[in-house]
Amino acid sequence: LESGDPVAAGERVADLHPAEIAHLLESLPAADREPAWEVIRDRFHADVLSYLNDDLRAELLHRLSPEELVEAAQQLDIDDLADVLPDMPDAAIQAVLNSLDDQRRSRLDTALAYPEDSAGGLMNLDAVTVRGNITVDVVLRYLRRLGDLPDATDTLFVVSREGRYLGHLPLSELVTAEPGLTVAEVMRRDLDGIPGETPAHDVAKRFEHRDLISAPVVDTDGTLLGRITIDDVVDVIRDEGEHSFLSMAGVQDEEDMFAPVRASARRRVIWLGLNMVAAFVAARVIGLFEASLQQAVALAVLMPVVASMGGIAGNQTLALVIRGLALDQIGPGNTLKLLRKEITVGLVNGLGLSVLIAGVAWAWFGDPALGGVIALALIINLFMAAVAGTLIPLLLRRLGGDPALGGGMLLMTVTDVTGFGVFLGLATLLLL
Amino acid sequence: LESGDPVAAGERVADLHPAEIAHLLESLPAADREPAWEVIRDRFHADVLSYLNDDLRAELLHRLSPEELVEAAQQLDIDDLADVLPDMPDAAIQAVLNSLDDQRRSRLDTALAYPEDSAGGLMNLDAVTVRGNITVDVVLRYLRRLGDLPDATDTLFVVSREGRYLGHLPLSELVTAEPGLTVAEVMRRDLDGIPGETPAHDVAKRFEHRDLISAPVVDTDGTLLGRITIDDVVDVIRDEGEHSFLSMAGVQDEEDMFAPVRASARRRVIWLGLNMVAAFVAARVIGLFEASLQQAVALAVLMPVVASMGGIAGNQTLALVIRGLALDQIGPGNTLKLLRKEITVGLVNGLGLSVLIAGVAWAWFGDPALGGVIALALIINLFMAAVAGTLIPLLLRRLGGDPALGGGMLLMTVTDVTGFGVFLGLATLLLL
Known part of the structure; x- marks a missing residue:
């Protein structure tokens, strides 16, 4: 890929998923990363940052100007931004924080309140919620108005007026339920809210034992904070396997293959x-x-x-x-x-x-x-x-x-x- | 749990998910497995078999009578049965095969045609399929008639009259699409069918890179054979991590902690x-x-x-x-x-x-x-x-x-x- 001309390479990179670009960058020897970086810089997708290992991410964050980081921050989901932010240079952190509107700023604070390897650190803030007293038909119309649902939305979370998590309504249930029934009548209660401070390891166990796709995260009052999706759990499981393997051999698990x-x-x-x-x-x-x-x-x-x-x-x-x-x-x-x-x-x-x-x-x-x-x-x-x-x-x-x-x-x-x-x-x- | 009386233990076990029962059995020292086994035998859930490690599963399969195995086989999904069948005693295999009706027998043959660690070996046969020429509204009515959808159904697969895989229709798309549009108009083509012989490792990579929940498996003609769901991919990822770890130390990865x-x-x-x-x-x-x-x-x-x-x-x-x-x-x-x-x-x-x-x-x-x-x-x-x-x-x-x-x-x-x-x-x- 790097032996050809930069323009062609840039076009091929543009077709890739951010996870694949991250994978490619991780495979490159240190010396080849500079030109590769220039190739993708213009068409840079901020999501690449959330897929890179810690080492390489910190390196790239220090190559970007504060202006570029502010722009990247606007493209990122708040939960991904919360993972990336602490690795940014100090000047950029301030610039990014100043650029956020009040709503994004307060959601960022929620995400930053929990350690990275806890349920709160894993969660996304894009949960789709509904109230119990509306009918299935109204939910369907509401979703149609919403348009696109977030990735890995297999279930909607039912909340009270105060935002307490009450139960969930799987899409598969929604499409098969009688349109006239209320959400409270068809929702399931077989999925407990996961407290925000639950360790990531226990979250992964719960997902594995119950074959979950997504699950609600709650605070100590039972208020719905967000949701965890299986793709983030897969990362936890992959990291745990690597961690035992590498640390038994005396290597840090986030060590980049071509670290300096x-x-x-x-x-x-x-x-x-x-x-x-x-x-x-x-x-x-x-x-x-x-x-x-x-x-x-x-x-x-x-x-x-x-x-x-x-x-x-x-x-x-x-x-x-x-x-x-x-x-x-x-x-x-x-x-x-x-x-x-x-x-x-x-x-x-x-x-x-x-x-x-x-x-x-x-x-x-x-x-x-x-x-x-x-x-x-x-x-x-x-x-x-x-x-x-x-x-x-x-x-x-x-x-x-x-x-x-x-x-x-x-x-x-x-x-x-x-x-x-x-x-x-x-x-x-x-x-x- | 085993120190109490068997009846109380049996009732507590009945509340558990099959994966949790399997986990419990794996944690038990060999000597305690016999009584535990008697406790759960009567309320035995065949799904436990599909969660056990190879060692312990083979042991349990040899404790069950052929009649009990025939009964278990009827409860299992065909793809789980395909995993379990080769470990059964020969006499039981024949009895189980004879007990299957023609449809289940031919689906079992499909599942057994692929090695365990290939896409074909991972797949479930419970994919919900729809045709391209019907409207979203008809699909919704069809699903309502179906009632329960299989677990991890995040998307429906669109097939031609000959059963070829054409594209997929995410439930999240289905609930937000205009009811009058046809499936062919709203379906997505961003998910290729995975050939049945694809190695499990490559399947896992595709799921990880694309954050998939489920994906279609096809034969060489492009005919839809079944689907792979994220829970089975999670097992592959978990096993890969364990495999590197244990085999580098000179232990077989399926080794049961309390193997004889x-x-x-x-x-x-x-x-x-x-x-x-x-x-x-x-x-x-x-x-x-x-x-x-x-x-x-x-x-x-x-x-x-x-x-x-x-x-x-x-x-x-x-x-x-x-x-x-x-x-x-x-x-x-x-x-x-x-x-x-x-x-x-x-x-x-x-x-x-x-x-x-x-x-x-x-x-x-x-x-x-x-x-x-x-x-x-x-x-x-x-x-x-x-x-x-x-x-x-x-x-x-x-x-x-x-x-x-x-x-x-x-x-x-x-x-x-x-x-x-x-x-x-x-x-x-x-x-x-």
Whole structure:
């Protein structure tokens, strides 16, 4: 796309959905973003901003002039503007706020009152509402006058005179109901209002369990504030999956693929630095057995095998437990049973593999006792791996942290220390 | 819930949505599933089956008698039945097939003709269709006669007399259009039919990019086969996230949290066994330097530090690349630039951390040259980690495999071999 001439590229971009343009920009190496940006600048669609990852969005917001940002702000839905606004340069924020009329300004304040990852932060302010005392026929005429309905409008929200949420009227119900019935008679009450401060994770669970398309958001008085639509929930679910995946590997989830080297290096060095500390702890344990290592160099050759097997087995348990926590399937009622099951799996695999490992060690160094020691050390380390893999994420969660973040590194520290320590310790006791 | 009496529990369960019952069953330890199962058996809702993970579903299907399965099959939507049927015991499959009337049997054949992870496998057969030559008013009357519309019906599909898909008529359009216009006049053509064999991943991308609620599925002639709804797409997105996460850790993604120990152990031992081979390869590399290790035991103490830092750094790159591949953001156009960026990040962090590591090694063993060697080895290993972390998932993808599956282990082999080999090799050359 970028190898052709800019005009043709501009025309092709004009045909794309804003989400697709955002996807394209995210895929571009940093150096190619400048020309691509110039290509789309003139025909810029403000909605692209709401689809970009945080990194890239902040970058683009700083390239636009305050005038351009004011113009973009006018095109954006208020809820999208509320997401974008905090990333703008300070001068632009003031200019944008001044440019809003009173109604948009007050709706923006409502949207900004809730954190980004809460029901209030996810909601749109475009809910179509009706009153309970009018007839289906009047609703149909009202909608015909309205013309276009907002995207993902599968249901209308029924509110009282004071704006309290009372129930909802699905379009599919509306088109099949008798025209003479009142809204109150045909509306459904099977959908509770979601309080604005509900965490995004719980909102997503509700949508998934009930197969919702849209749902009402209410404040503490039950007043309808807005609605959440499935497309925003899909983003939450996608982000949650990425978050566990990336943070277990020690990468920030909003990291842009072509983030500047300095930013990437700074973010990742934190984990590398912590790992360095952990690795020196393990090295310190090895150092305790310097005399043994000097007597039998085979120990130095074999010790990483025991540590690495523990790391892999522990990671399997860790991933299963982190997934279970993310799906809210682990609680006080089943933790002990899960621990017991993971330990049993660890011991079964430890017993099986220890025979193989003992055989290889015996054949390699011609010492059956060395085989016995490494087998025993492996079984003990797989036991520790199961315990640590189960308990570390639970402890991190209990301490108020994210069970995926840093869990892998803590686990690796446990399995390395156990692997090196038990193998060298047993060898010192039994062989030397 | 299980601690109370069974009757009360049964009544509470009866209030739950099938997805919530499935969630509850998945959270139960294996031993508690038997009584829970007895509790819900009498009021069993066949839809629970379509929400369970593969493991648990297969187990439950084998507990039900063929008669019960025939009854469940009659309650299920054909597309859900198509998912469940292959997991039933053979005797039950025959009984279920015999119990279907001709229409349901032929629809089942359509659903079974496509793989589970394709558009055809995802689709429902409950699309509401209308013809282009009737008026909006007639459509409304038709819908009123139909009564209840299927869930997630946000749009009606317009088909020709031969059943070809022509366009769609959103309910929101229907309720706002002039009653006298024909369907052909108000329908939209902005939604192409999705060919039945389209992979589920591409379907999800289309839904996400276009914020769809439902979309038509067509065969090669353009004949409408059914429709895909957002709730099934949400499952695809959730599963994709879990899949990358779990398979990178060496766990099968459909693994049930309380799967029987034998099944869990058998699945996981594959990865442990492969890792054992990899660990022995690394041990073999260490074995090349037995003489050096005998002379300087400090090398044995420090060598895991170099290997482990490479493993962590490589994992960060690996996770970023696997995510990029999953989002289709990596292609021939940007691979080299991504590789260059990752190498630069690796070298920047390597240079920074090498100073620290050299200092600790010097202080610990009182040998500045040892500090220099470990620093150099670290920089080389972080370089290799960036290269391997970028190229391994790309190679796995090129070979037709899953970039997340086994990538972590291959990477760890590269960083272990490089870490041990380079550190011990440099030490042998420069120190001894």
